Amino acid sequence: MSKNVYLPYAATSEKAHIKSMVQYRKMHNKSLESTEQFWSEIASQFHWETPYDINNFYSYNFDVTKGPVQVKWMEGATTNVCYNLLDKNVRNGMGDKVAFYWEGNDPEDYSKITYKKLLEEVCRFSNVLKSKGVVKGDRVAIYMPMVFEIVIAMLSCARIGAVHSIVFAGFSSDSLAERMADCKCKVLVTADSVYRGDKLLNIKSLCDIAMDKAKNFGHEVSTCIVVRHLPRLYRSMNTSNGTNGSNSDIIDLHSDVPILNITLNDNLTFSVPWTDGRDYWWHDEMDDVEPSCYPVWVSAEDPLFMLYTSGSTGKPKGVLHTTGGYLLYAATTFKYVFDYHPGDIYWCTADIGWITGHSYVVYGPLANGATSVIFEGTPFYPDNGRYWSVIEKYKVTQFYTAPTAIRALMKFGEEPVKKHNVDSLKVLGSVGEPINPEAWLWYYQNIGKERCSIADTFWQTETGGHVITPLPGCTPMKPGSASFPFFGVKPILLDESGKEIEGVGEGYLVFNKPWPGIMRTLFGNHERFQSVYFSKFPGYYCTGDGARRDEDGYFWVTGRVDDMLNVSGHLMSTAEVESVLTEHPDVSEAAVVSRPHPIKGECLYCFVTPNHGVTFTPKLSSELVKKVRESIGPFAMPDVIQHAPGLPKTRSGKIMRRVLRKVAVNDREVGDISTLADEHIVEELFKNRPEKS
Numbered sequence: 001m002s003k004n005v006y007l008p009y010a011a012t013s014e015k016a017h018i019k020s021m022v023q024y025r026k027m028h029n030k031s032l033e034s035t036e037q038f039w040s041e042i043a044s045q046f047h048w049e050t051p052y053d054i055n056n057f058y059s060y061n062f063d064v065t066k067g068p069v070q071v072k073w074m075e076g077a078t079t080n081v082c083y084n085l086l087d088k089n090v091r092n093g094m095g096d097k098v099a100f101y102w103e104g105n106d107p108e109d110y111s112k113i114t115y116k117k118l119l120e121e122v123c124r125f126s127n128v129l130k131s132k133g134v135v136k137g138d139r140v141a142i143y144m145p146m147v148f149e150i151v152i153a154m155l156s157c158a159r160i161g162a163v164h165s166i167v168f169a170g171f172s173s174d175s176l177a178e179r180m181a182d183c184k185c186k187v188l189v190t191a192d193s194v195y196r197g198d199k200l201l202n203i204k205s206l207c208d209i210a211m212d213k214a215k216n217f218g219h220e221v222s223t224c225i226v227v228r229h230l231p232r233l234y235r236s237m238n239t240s241n242g243t244n245g246s247n248s249d250i251i252d253l254h255s256d257v258p259i260l261n262i263t264l265n266d267n268l269t270f271s272v273p274w275t276d277g278r279d280y281w282w283h284d285e286m287d288d289v290e291p292s293c294y295p296v297w298v299s300a301e302d303p304l305f306m307l308y309t310s311g312s313t314g315k316p317k318g319v320l321h322t323t324g325g326y327l328l329y330a331a332t333t334f335k336y337v338f339d340y341h342p343g344d345i346y347w348c349t350a351d352i353g354w355i356t357g358h359s360y361v362v363y364g365p366l367a368n369g370a371t372s373v374i375f376e377g378t379p380f381y382p383d384n385g386r387y388w389s390v391i392e393k394y395k396v397t398q399f400y401t402a403p404t405a406i407r408a409l410m411k412f413g414e415e416p417v418k419k420h421n422v423d424s425l426k427v428l429g430s431v432g433e434p435i436n437p438e439a440w441l442w443y444y445q446n447i448g449k450e451r452c453s454i455a456d457t458f459w460q461t462e463t464g465g466h467v468i469t470p471l472p473g474c475t476p477m478k479p480g481s482a483s484f485p486f487f488g489v490k491p492i493l494l495d496e497s498g499k500e501i502e503g504v505g506e507g508y509l510v511f512n513k514p515w516p517g518i519m520r521t522l523f524g525n526h527e528r529f530q531s532v533y534f535s536k537f538p539g540y541y542c543t544g545d546g547a548r549r550d551e552d553g554y555f556w557v558t559g560r561v562d563d564m565l566n567v568s569g570h571l572m573s574t575a576e577v578e579s580v581l582t583e584h585p586d587v588s589e590a591a592v593v594s595r596p597h598p599i600k601g602e603c604l605y606c607f608v609t610p611n612h613g614v615t616f617t618p619k620l621s622s623e624l625v626k627k628v629r630e631s632i633g634p635f636a637m638p639d640v641i642q643h644a645p646g647l648p649k650t651r652s653g654k655i656m657r658r659v660l661r662k663v664a665v666n667d668r669e670v671g672d673i674s675t676l677a678d679e680h681i682v683e684e685l686f687k688n689r690p691e692k693s
């Protein structure tokens with residue numbers, strides 16, 4: 001074994017589910033060689049209304065040349081995910097156990113909900129959805145902050161067989177509109193507004209704009225259910241900040257939009273745009289319905305949810321996950337990757353709007369009867385020690401966050417950490433991008449006190465759950481390596497010609513066999529599903545990421561091999577940003593590349609060619625930044641807009657992006673540029689670099 005290896009803490013290993021690499025290898029081999037047996041033993045721990053057939057446990061085709069790509073697990077069996085997460089745990093005596101602690105943006109706001117109460121609320125909301133005409137297979141869009149109601153809405157969909165489509169509340173109204181129109185949701189569930197740090201985000205206003213825009217795309221949302229969140233917050237009741245539109249992210253509404261004023265306290269009101277006959281308050285609807293709702297038994301291969309992810313050609317892709325396989329995979333990865341034991345308090349900081357939040361805030365933890373923390377705020381409010389204070393407050397044992405958050409917190413040194421007792425921690429997780437060794441070490445030493453295992457998890461919206469990850473108490477860790485495959489997963493590296501690379505080497509990261517939680521299709525577009533993921537190398541699912549295998553067999557994910565980039569753990573495509581930039585009437589062409597960023601990991605560096613006769617001005621630059629924020633979302637804000645009198649194109653018209661990446665980092669070693677139509681443009685671009693960038 002090479003140097004720089006960190007062995008798991010002995011006391012953790014002793015109690016871990018997987019105590020050694022020998023045990024891991026044995027189980028991993030079984031998962032690949034006796035797949036049916038391995039997963040059916042896990043499936044038997046869940047309720048199946050119609051049992052699965054062990055002789056027809058799973059089937060698949062990954063080879064486009066042999067017919068349509070398909071993946072099926074336990075086809076013919078029926079179950080209900082919500083029943084397995086809630087009713088089953090309540091029946092097993094866990095009714096009074098806390099399912100979630102809720103920690104608001106303001107430390108004065110906190111709450112908790114038991115399994116029994118969660119079940120009751122889910123049943124009520126299932127009845128509300130039914131009363132609005134939602135039936136099995138219908139899509140329900142959810143655009144919400146991190147509050148209990150987002151979980152309740154998701155599980156209510158699962159209970160009645162509806163398909164939830166959550167849109168991260170950091171996305172713009174354009175993005176929400178596009179996603180709602182694509183999935184043709186019947187209902188949108190949202191909240192009036194939410195504080196993020198100091199800032200008040202007027203979510204309902206944004207939803208109104210999005211519903212209007214969706215109409216332009218040909219889809220009308222018939223019902224919008226709104227959680228009244230603001231009036232229950234400490235901050236709203238005790239300060240004047242953010243109300244009546246002051247200091248808030250208020251969206252300009254047309255003057256004819258009806259407004260509802262909510263009284264917060266004696267002096268303050270908050271305005272919410274309201275359309276009678278379409279908009280309903282959550283609490284009003286919940287008052288009128290029964291607290292019980294019989295679950296709809298659905299097929300193991302019926303859809304559970306869809307979740308949009310960026311596509312490298314611009315239009316987002318509605319990744320579809322189904323019922324049975326996803327349940328098994330979310331439950332099993334959660335148990336082993338976080339080494340979850342009863343009594344633990346688990347906290348994943350990711351927003352539920354991302355796949356991490358689906359699998360590891362909601363489905364995985366509840367399937368294991370776990371107690372978790374849901375956090376509404378940011379790591380920096382009211383101070384930079386907020387994460388550590390939450391860990392101390394709830395005595396968190398497993399903490400799962402993103403490298404970008406770690407890097408942002410490293411900036412403040414150890415002092416904010418030292419003010420809190422984080423000794424309850426046993427396992428640390430990392431998600432969103434490969435963690436850089438410097439951040440890994442800081443996390444390991446200052447947060448984990450050299451006692452905690454770090455699970456540096458590699459996976460994607462498409463994979464449904466972790467696919468390559470260390471296991472706590474088991475895997476000797478190498479900072480920056482996701483290490484070894486999870487059970488049921490066999491990573492393969494391919495060279496450009498599609499040949500499998502054995503032993504040490506680097507190539508395309510692909511898989512030739514499904515695990516239960518892999519996506520099944522792209523909503524409404526199986527053709528695109530096949531062409532995006534299965535056409536480059538027939539017979540393999542192509543992740544779009546590259547990876548290296550070292551001499552000890554560890555996998556190191558090296559990043560995207562396509563035109564995608566990862567900004568603060570949010571995946572986006574250069575094409576979607578370029579298409580927004582070129583929509584500006586003064587822009588003729590745009591090319592976007594990623595540039596390394598010390599905190600965000602990567603940031604957007606945009607080259608823009610104005611139309612003939614248009615001068616590139618700071619005003620144009622700020623208009624473009626604003627346009628990207630408004631079209632995609634604030635997290636996609638470009639760091640640099642550079643004037644490009646021309647773009648470096650080959651004679652066939654292809655933009656040489658590697659040259660642009662060099663310009664972005666001011667590295668003059670541009671390599672061979674002899675195939676460019678006009679080599680002089682490269683020098684022009686270096687000259688035009690904005691001074692401070």
Ligand SMILES: CC(=O)SCCNC(=O)CCNC(=O)[C@H](O)C(C)(C)COP(=O)(O)OP(=O)(O)OC[C@H]1O[C@@H](n2cnc3c(N)ncnc32)[C@H](O)[C@@H]1OP(=O)(O)O
Binds near residue numbers: 350356378
């Ligand atoms: C496989 C997967 O699922 S990947 C999922 C894993 N990825 C993650 O968990 C993401 C990790 N990143 C983060 O949590 C954040 O970037 C943090 C906490 C580290 C930093 O947060 P911020 O300081 O707000 O910076 P960030 O770059 O994310 O946000 C930029 C803008 O988006 C807005 N934004 C971010 N999150 C949200 C949200 N949940 N709701 C509304 N707006 C949001 C911010 O308010 C900010 O707006 P501003 O420019 O007007 O101030």
